[in-house]
Amino acid sequence: MNRIKLLGEKIPDQVKRLLIPVLVVIAAFVVMxxxxxxxxxxxxxHYRASAIDEVASREIKYSGHKACEDxxxxxxxxxxxxxxxxxxxxACHGPAAAHTQDPDGNQLPAPKGRGYCPLCHEYLPxxxxxxxxxxxxSHNPMKPCISCHDAHDPKLPYLPKECEACHAEIARTKALSHHVYLSCTRCHETPEEHKVRPRDYHPDKPSTREFCGECHAEEAPAPKEITRIDMATHGEGYVCWQCHYPHLPEVH
Ligand code: HEC
Ligand code: HEC
Ligand code: HEC
Ligand code: HEC
Ligand code: HEC
Ligand code: HEC
Ligand code: HEC
Ligand code: HEC
Known part of the structure; x- marks a missing residue:
C-alpha cells in the first residue's frame, strides 16, 4: 500500500496534464x-440493419448474363x-434489366465505334x-474495330507473320513508315534459331552509315525514287539512327 501511494505521489505533473485530453477523448467517444x-x-x-432494406429497394438495373440465354x-x-x-x-451492352423485361420497348446500345474496346485493350504497362x-x-486507324474483329468471337484476321509474332510493336510501326516495303531481314540477317531461342541467338543489326547508304547514297544503284543524301555531309560523323529511328525513319 505504502509503495503504491509513494509512487502516486511521484507521478510527474506533465503526466497528470496528459490525463485531461485522454479523459476528453473517452468522454467524446461515449457521447458520440x-x-x-x-x-x-x-x-x-458491423453495419446498419436498415441498410439491407435500403439497398434491396433500389431499382434493379442489371439482369446478369444468364438472362440473355433465353x-x-x-x-x-x-x-x-x-x-x-x-x-x-x-459489360458491353450496359444494364439490361429493362430490356429483358420488355425487349421491344427497351433497345440496348452496342459499342460499334472505336472508343469502347480500347478501355480494355489499349496498351498499358x-x-x-x-x-x-x-x-x-496506330492500330488500323479510322476503321471500326468490329469491321475486322467480331465482338462476340474476337479473332485475329490473320496469324501474325514470323517476326511480327514477337515484335508486333516494331512491325506495326514499320507498317506506317516509308520503310513499309523493306523486309525485316533486309536489315537484320536472322539465324533460324533466333525464332526458337531468341535470347541465345541474336540477329545482326546494321552497324555503319554505309549500310543505309546502300540505298540512300547519291551514287547508290537502288531505284531512283528513293530519296538521296550526300553521305559526306549529311549527319556527318554520326550513325544514321542517331537521328532517324530505322523503323520509322522520316523526320517530322
Ligand atoms: C425475353 C427475351 C430477351 C431477353 C431475355 C434478352 N433479349 Fe435482347 N433482344 C430481344 C429481342 C426480341 C430483340 C430484338 C429487338 C428489336 O429488334 O427491337 C433483342 C435485341 C437485342 C440487342 C440488339 C439491339 C439492336 O439495336 O440491334 C442486343 C444488343 C441485345 N438484345 C442484348 C441482350 C442482352 C445483353 C441480354 C441479356 C442481359 C438480352 N438481350 C436479353 C429479346 C431478349
Ligand atoms: C466485347 C463487347 C461485347 C460483348 C461482351 C457482347 N456484345 Fe453483343 N454486340 C457487341 C457489338 C459491338 C455489337 C454490334 C455488332 C455489329 O453491329 O456488327 C453487338 C451486337 C449484339 C446483338 C445484335 C445482333 C447480333 O447478333 O450481332 C445482340 C443480340 C447481342 N450483341 C447480344 C449479346 C449477348 C447476349 C451477349 C452476351 C452473351 C453479348 N452480346 C456480348 C459487343 C458485345
Ligand atoms: C471488359 C474488357 C473487354 C472489352 C470491353 C473488350 N475486350 Fe477484347 N478481350 C478481353 C479479354 C479478357 C480477352 C481475352 C484475353 C486472353 O485470353 O488472355 C480479350 C481478347 C480479345 C482479342 C484477342 C483475340 C486473340 O486472338 O488473341 C481481340 C482481337 C479482342 N479482344 C477484341 C475486342 C474488341 C474488338 C472489342 C470491342 C468490341 C473488345 N475486345 C472489347 C476483354 C475485353
Ligand atoms: C483493318 C482491320 C482491323 C481493324 C479495324 C482493327 N484491327 Fe485489331 N487486329 C487486326 C489484325 C490483322 C491483327 C493481328 C496482327 C496485329 O497484331 O496487328 C489485330 C490484332 C488485334 C489485337 C491483338 C493484339 C495482340 O498483340 O495480341 C487486339 C486486342 C485488337 N486487334 C483489337 C482491336 C481494337 C480494339 C480495334 C479498334 C480500336 C481494332 N483491333 C481494329 C486487324 C484490325
Ligand atoms: C519467338 C519470338 C521471336 C521471334 C519469332 C523473333 N524474335 Fe527477334 N527477339 C526476340 C526476343 C525475346 C529478343 C530480345 C533478345 C534479348 O534481349 O536477348 C529479340 C531481339 C531481336 C533483335 C535485337 C537483337 C539485339 O542484339 O539487340 C532483333 C534485331 C530481332 N530480334 C529481329 C528479329 C527478326 C528480324 C525476326 C524475324 C525474322 C525476329 N526477330 C523474330 C524474340 C523473337
Ligand atoms: C532499314 C533497316 C531496318 C529494317 C527494315 C528493320 N530494322 Fe530493326 N533495326 C534497324 C536498326 C538500324 C536498328 C538499331 C540498331 C542499333 O540501335 O544499334 C534496329 C533495331 C532493332 C531491334 C532492337 C530494338 C530496337 O527497337 O531498337 C529490333 C528488335 C528490331 N530492330 C527488329 C526489327 C523487326 C522485327 C523488323 C521488321 C518488322 C525490323 N527490325 C526492320 C534497322 C532496320
Ligand atoms: C533496301 C533499301 C533501303 C535501305 C537499306 C534503307 N532505306 Fe531508307 N528508304 C528506302 C525506301 C524505298 C524509302 C521510301 C522512299 C523514300 O521516301 O525515299 C526510304 C525512306 C527513308 C527515309 C524517308 C525519306 C523521306 O523522303 O522522308 C529516311 C529518313 C530513310 N529511309 C532512312 C534510312 C536509314 C536511316 C537507313 C539505315 C538504317 C535506311 N533508310 C536504309 C529504302 C532503304
Ligand atoms: C545529326 C542527325 C542526322 C543524321 C546522323 C542523319 N540524318 Fe538524315 N536527316 C536529318 C534531318 C534533320 C533531316 C531533315 C532535314 C533535311 O532534309 O536535311 C534528314 C533527312 C534525311 C532524308 C530525307 C532527305 C530529303 O531530301 O527529304 C534521308 C533519306 C536521310 N535523312 C537519310 C539519312 C541517312 C541514310 C543517314 C546516315 C548515313 C542520315 N540520314 C543521318 C538528320 C540526320
Missing amino acids: RHILVPSDFGKYG CHDDVVEMKKMSYHRDVTCE SRPTGFPQIVTE
Whole structure:
C-alpha cells in the first residue's frame, strides 16, 4: 500500500496534464457512440440493419448474363467458346434489366465505334504481359474495330507473320513508315534459331552509315525514287539512327 501511494505521489505533473485530453477523448467517444451512431447499428453485424432494406429497394438495373440465354442463345453459344468468354454481355451492352423485361420497348446500345474496346485493350504497362493490347492511334486507324474483329468471337484476321509474332510493336510501326516495303531481314540477317531461342541467338543489326547508304547514297544503284543524301555531309560523323529511328525513319 505504502509503495503504491509513494509512487502516486511521484507521478510527474506533465503526466497528470496528459490525463485531461485522454479523459476528453473517452468522454467524446461515449457521447458520440450514443448520439451519432444509428440505433440499429450492430444488430446483425458491423453495419446498419436498415441498410439491407435500403439497398434491396433500389431499382434493379442489371439482369446478369444468364438472362440473355433465353432469347439470344446463338450469341451466348458463340461467346462461350471465344476469347471473350469471361466478358459479360452487360459489360458491353450496359444494364439490361429493362430490356429483358420488355425487349421491344427497351433497345440496348452496342459499342460499334472505336472508343469502347480500347478501355480494355489499349496498351498499358500495368496490364499483364500477354494480354492482347494495341495502340489505338496506330492500330488500323479510322476503321471500326468490329469491321475486322467480331465482338462476340474476337479473332485475329490473320496469324501474325514470323517476326511480327514477337515484335508486333516494331512491325506495326514499320507498317506506317516509308520503310513499309523493306523486309525485316533486309536489315537484320536472322539465324533460324533466333525464332526458337531468341535470347541465345541474336540477329545482326546494321552497324555503319554505309549500310543505309546502300540505298540512300547519291551514287547508290537502288531505284531512283528513293530519296538521296550526300553521305559526306549529311549527319556527318554520326550513325544514321542517331537521328532517324530505322523503323520509322522520316523526320517530322
Ligand atoms: C425475353 C427475351 C430477351 C431477353 C431475355 C434478352 N433479349 Fe435482347 N433482344 C430481344 C429481342 C426480341 C430483340 C430484338 C429487338 C428489336 O429488334 O427491337 C433483342 C435485341 C437485342 C440487342 C440488339 C439491339 C439492336 O439495336 O440491334 C442486343 C444488343 C441485345 N438484345 C442484348 C441482350 C442482352 C445483353 C441480354 C441479356 C442481359 C438480352 N438481350 C436479353 C429479346 C431478349
Ligand atoms: C466485347 C463487347 C461485347 C460483348 C461482351 C457482347 N456484345 Fe453483343 N454486340 C457487341 C457489338 C459491338 C455489337 C454490334 C455488332 C455489329 O453491329 O456488327 C453487338 C451486337 C449484339 C446483338 C445484335 C445482333 C447480333 O447478333 O450481332 C445482340 C443480340 C447481342 N450483341 C447480344 C449479346 C449477348 C447476349 C451477349 C452476351 C452473351 C453479348 N452480346 C456480348 C459487343 C458485345
Ligand atoms: C471488359 C474488357 C473487354 C472489352 C470491353 C473488350 N475486350 Fe477484347 N478481350 C478481353 C479479354 C479478357 C480477352 C481475352 C484475353 C486472353 O485470353 O488472355 C480479350 C481478347 C480479345 C482479342 C484477342 C483475340 C486473340 O486472338 O488473341 C481481340 C482481337 C479482342 N479482344 C477484341 C475486342 C474488341 C474488338 C472489342 C470491342 C468490341 C473488345 N475486345 C472489347 C476483354 C475485353
Ligand atoms: C483493318 C482491320 C482491323 C481493324 C479495324 C482493327 N484491327 Fe485489331 N487486329 C487486326 C489484325 C490483322 C491483327 C493481328 C496482327 C496485329 O497484331 O496487328 C489485330 C490484332 C488485334 C489485337 C491483338 C493484339 C495482340 O498483340 O495480341 C487486339 C486486342 C485488337 N486487334 C483489337 C482491336 C481494337 C480494339 C480495334 C479498334 C480500336 C481494332 N483491333 C481494329 C486487324 C484490325
Ligand atoms: C519467338 C519470338 C521471336 C521471334 C519469332 C523473333 N524474335 Fe527477334 N527477339 C526476340 C526476343 C525475346 C529478343 C530480345 C533478345 C534479348 O534481349 O536477348 C529479340 C531481339 C531481336 C533483335 C535485337 C537483337 C539485339 O542484339 O539487340 C532483333 C534485331 C530481332 N530480334 C529481329 C528479329 C527478326 C528480324 C525476326 C524475324 C525474322 C525476329 N526477330 C523474330 C524474340 C523473337
Ligand atoms: C532499314 C533497316 C531496318 C529494317 C527494315 C528493320 N530494322 Fe530493326 N533495326 C534497324 C536498326 C538500324 C536498328 C538499331 C540498331 C542499333 O540501335 O544499334 C534496329 C533495331 C532493332 C531491334 C532492337 C530494338 C530496337 O527497337 O531498337 C529490333 C528488335 C528490331 N530492330 C527488329 C526489327 C523487326 C522485327 C523488323 C521488321 C518488322 C525490323 N527490325 C526492320 C534497322 C532496320
Ligand atoms: C533496301 C533499301 C533501303 C535501305 C537499306 C534503307 N532505306 Fe531508307 N528508304 C528506302 C525506301 C524505298 C524509302 C521510301 C522512299 C523514300 O521516301 O525515299 C526510304 C525512306 C527513308 C527515309 C524517308 C525519306 C523521306 O523522303 O522522308 C529516311 C529518313 C530513310 N529511309 C532512312 C534510312 C536509314 C536511316 C537507313 C539505315 C538504317 C535506311 N533508310 C536504309 C529504302 C532503304
Ligand atoms: C545529326 C542527325 C542526322 C543524321 C546522323 C542523319 N540524318 Fe538524315 N536527316 C536529318 C534531318 C534533320 C533531316 C531533315 C532535314 C533535311 O532534309 O536535311 C534528314 C533527312 C534525311 C532524308 C530525307 C532527305 C530529303 O531530301 O527529304 C534521308 C533519306 C536521310 N535523312 C537519310 C539519312 C541517312 C541514310 C543517314 C546516315 C548515313 C542520315 N540520314 C543521318 C538528320 C540526320
